[in-house]
Amino acid sequence: MSNRTIPKIALVGNPNSGKSSLFNHLTGLNQKIGNFPGVTVDKKTGICHLDATHKAEIIDLPGTYSIYPNSTDEKIVFDILGNKNNPLHPDIVVVIVDASNFKRNLLLFTQLYDLHIPTVLVLNMMDIVEKTGLSIDEKKLSQELGVPVIPMKARRGKGVDVLKKTLLNDMDYHFSPIFEARSHAPEAIDAVKEMFSINEDYVAYQMLQQHRINQSLTKNEKNLLTDLVEKHNFSRDDLRRKETLDRYAAINDFIDGSVKENFTTLPKHWTQRLDRIFTHKIFGYVIFFLILFLIFQSIFAWAEVPMDLIDLTFSELATWLSETLPPGVLTRLLTEGIVPGIGGIVIFIPQIAILFAFIAILEETGYMSRVVFLMDKIMRKFGLNGKSVVPLISGVACAIPAIMATRTIENWKERLITIFVTPLMSCSARLPIYTILIALIVPDRSLFWFINLQGVALMGLYLLGFLAAIISAWFMKLILKSKERSFLVMELPTYKMPRWKNVGITMFEKSKTFVFEAGKIIFAISIVLWVFASYGPGDRMDKAEEVILAETQNQQLTEQELHNKIESYKLENSYAGIFGKTIEPAIKPLGYDWKIGIALITSFAAREVFVGTMATIYSIGETDDEMTIKSRMRREINPDTGGPRYTLATGSSLLIFYAFAMQCMSTLAIVYRETKGWKWPVLQLLYMSGLAYLCAFITYNIFS
Template identity: 80%
Template sequence: MSHSDTPKIALVGNPNSGKSSLFNHLTGLNQKIGNFPGVTVDKKTGYCKLDDHTRAKIIDLPGTYSIYPNSTDEKIVYDILGNKADPLHPDVVVVIVDASNFKRNLLLFTQIHDLNIPCILVLNMMDIVEKTGLAIDADKLSSELGVPVIPMKARQGKGIDVLKRALLENLEQHFHPIFNAYELAPDAIDAVKKTFSVNDDYVAYQMLQQYRINSFLTENEKNLIIDITEKHQFNRDELRRKETLERYAAINHFIDGAVKETFTQLPKRWTQKLDRVFTHKIWGYLIFLFILFMIFQSIFAWATVPMDLIDLTFSELSVYLKSQLPEGALTGLLTEGIIPGIGGIVIFIPQIAILFAFISILEETGYMSRVVFLMDKIMRKFGLNGKSVVPLISGVACAIPAIMATRTIENWKERLITIFVTPLMSCSARLPVYTILIALIIPEKTIGGIFNLQGLALMGMYLLGFVAAIVSALIMRLILKTKERSFLVMELPTYKMPRWKNVGLTMYEKSKTFVFEAGKIILAISIVLWVLASYGPGNKLENAEEIIAQTYSQENLSQEEFKNKIESFKLENSYAGIFGKAIEPVIMPLGYDWKIGIALITSFAAREVFVGTMATIYSIGNVEDESTIKNRMRNEVNPETGKKRYDFATGLSLLVFYAFAMQCMSTMAIVFRETNGWKWPLLQLFYMTGLAYVSALIIYQTLS
């Protein structure tokens, strides 16, 4: 280990090797997410106490199959490991391999080993290896490779203490390259070593191989390497093929001595048998649709009771505080603005928790990889890259990380199409809007005692977003005329039992993020909205009682009707009401009134703000009413028709508008960052808003 005060330890491994689990065990909550210098790729770092005296910095590098990169994420690995001047260049590299896929995972290890950085090889997922009938002799493998080899079960945290002890030991290894690059290109390597003062043959060889994409070389230095490659006839592709063959020959030698099969019934066969069903060209899709159906049924069936309880609690809290606190602006702000606004988001914690619990279980078991594999076949027909599946599926949770995940797509046009259509996937922020509107217009009935109509409607909204995304992708493909195609290269992991602790942590973290991230926006908007809805120009609000008394002097209004008329008059003549009335002519053809218009505008901060806005608007002057926000919206009447404001036509129009509209400033910001300009975010905004308006217009005019 380095003698520096805080040694740097890099974690490197293939995707699905368990690297993230190891990082979480080593760092606990002492971790930070940022960006690698100069690029927008996420960087995870943290700190780990190796003993009472040593605190190490842990760097979780992006998952990669090789140091020859196919994406921006993978390029980071070589940029850091191949450049000793990089501030993140590690003192030790911990290479994590999936021991159940031993041969393929070792390729990356041999490449990093030859960069002459002290290494530790972690054989992860040994619990799976034990079931597969393989026996790995770690001591013999360590002797063959000349590095510490540590068996581990990272998901359970077994082997962590052994790894910490190994990291504390002196890792000045006797270096012997596995692949002798010097034999293949001695003159070119000597020239690079002399020109750039490089000591290691393989580092010089990699500079010859990757100078075009090397971020730590200047243009002048790249030109020098070009001269060397031309002078010494350095054939990059041919030498890379020879390197791969030599490395696998060496890996076979290591495996022959250290890995044995103890019995023939490998549990991988169970995975193969299950995959015949789950990835079947017909049954695979039917099973996936059934799983989706069960998820959305559960969201309504299991969340109804806790949601109603939360809704009623916040409603009663407003009533109680209104009766206990003295009248005034602060009391009104608290009981009519802040509490209803926050209640409008907290109510959806049960549904968010259930949704992410299912997503986590699908990922933990390995089924989500099968979904990506299945959907790849559909994506290709619509001009999307096979790797577009991951961002689109991620978009069901949130469009922001989903758009960032498009960095793995090499072809720029295909990446652009994926970025453009991903926000059409129904994200978790739309879930509150969907559920409250579905509850208003779809009866709570079951078909045959099994199929919940509201659950079916929710599933339909998610499928609508998916159809809109792939049709939009097809249109964009025709406009951009993209012909180049890439391929989905991924590993299907073996099926595993979900680790319930991880599922629970995912539910907690996602729910907390949803509440606090959305809560900040909703709290701010609730305060501003209450002020705008409680005050207005002139003295109409102060004289509201007299004006209503004169206007309806000929009508025999009850005390409750008279009071409602006053509150409606105040709201309509407030700043919020005036603004809503101004945009009402534009949205009236969709079936919306000025109150809905205010919610549409505030929703551009974040879609879920719709519910908080409606909660605030319908609470102004109605705090003594103990009914829930849902019931207040259900009882809202259209004064022109005398019918319910949220009838089937209006409700469905609103659902479709929110399914398509680009109402998320954070998503626009991330698209700006990923495309380096405002051209595509603005096109996205106009396209999605136009699609939402026209679709909602057609639905309302057809059904009303």
């Protein structure tokens, strides 16, 4: 192992090889997620305690089938492993292969091995190997390959301790290249080695193969390599085909005698049998629909009790603080601004946790890949790339990583269409808005003993977002007139029982991210909003009591009614109220008042802020601190009608508006970054805002 204080260990493997499960076992909750330098690709790193005194930094590199990249994600692998000056260059590479697809998975291993980095081969999914009748002699295979070979069941954590011990030991590493790169292009490779002071033939060979897309090279270095390619007649495509054939020939030699197939004892292929059902052209969609139905029913049914408990806890906290702390501006800021604002987001932790738990289970079991396969058949009819399914499904969680995921789409026009329509998918940030508005306008009763109306309404909004996305994609296909088409190429993993530890980590991490990322915005906006809602220009606020007493001198009002009128007058004449009144004429056709208008503007920072804003606005001057935000919104009166503000018409209009409106300014920022200009983000904002306004207007008038 390296003499570094904390050595770097890179995890590399094919997609669906179990790399993420191994990363979770090695690092637990000691994970950090950021971006690789210069690109919008997720970088997952974590600290692993190899024993009581030694630890290592684990780097989870993007999944790839080959060292030759087809996307930005895959290009990261060679950029890091092929450049010793890269700060992320590892001391050891751990290659994880799906042992049940042994031969195909070994191609990547042979390429990485030739980079001349100490390597450990992990044979994952050995439980599946045992069931399929394959027999792998890992000791003999280790002798053939010249690297440690460790059998593992990563989802259950079996073999992880053996891997840690192996990483602690100094490996007896005798390098012998699998592919003799220099024999195919000796002069060109020698020239590169001399030019860049490289010792490894295969690294020099790959620089000739990938110099045009190698981000670590300067423009001048790329030009020099281009000259070398032309001078020495280095035929990249021909040599790549030759390399692949040579590697598979070597793989056949390696596994001869190490891997045996006993076809007489092969059990029934349960994965294939299940796929006949789950990917059926009719039943597959029915099952997927039923699973979605279960998820949205559960979001309401299972989360109701903890949500009510959290809501009541924050209300009682505000009451306790107002009674305990001395009266003053800071106490009012805390009880009327910060506590209600943060409470308005924390209340949705149960629903967010349930949503991501289901998503994690679907991914862990292997079913999510079937969903991608199923939906690909629909996507292609609307001009989308088969790979567009992944960003669209990811958009249910968050549009930002979903839009970043479009970089796997090689065709620029198809990628652009996917980026353009992905924000129409209802993300988790919309969930708080949906649930609180649905609770106000949809009765909490069941059609049958298990079908809750509120769950049906929630599922309908998610399906509406998907419908809007594919219809918008179809129109864009006509406008952009994209003739190129790509097809989805992916491997369907075998079905597995979910690893509950991984599900738990996903729930915890996603909920924590949701709360802290949204919480920072809500905390800041709650303070600013409270200030703007508590103060106004001139002496309007000071004269509030005088004005109201004059207006109501002939009315018989209780002390509470008089207090409410005074506080309402103050709010209307505050800076926030004046701003809300200014934009009210534009939103009144949708059934909204100035208070809702303020929330529409503030929620552009993050959709979750809508609930926090309403919690803050309805808490200003409120004497009954124990009332929950839902109760306050339900009690709100429309002065024009004398009835509830949140009627079926207004609530439905708001739901439709948020289903179609641009999610947040962060989404616009990531679209700008991915498209490298403001043209498409601005068009996207105008299109989605116009669509949201028009549909909300139609909805309000239908239900009025």
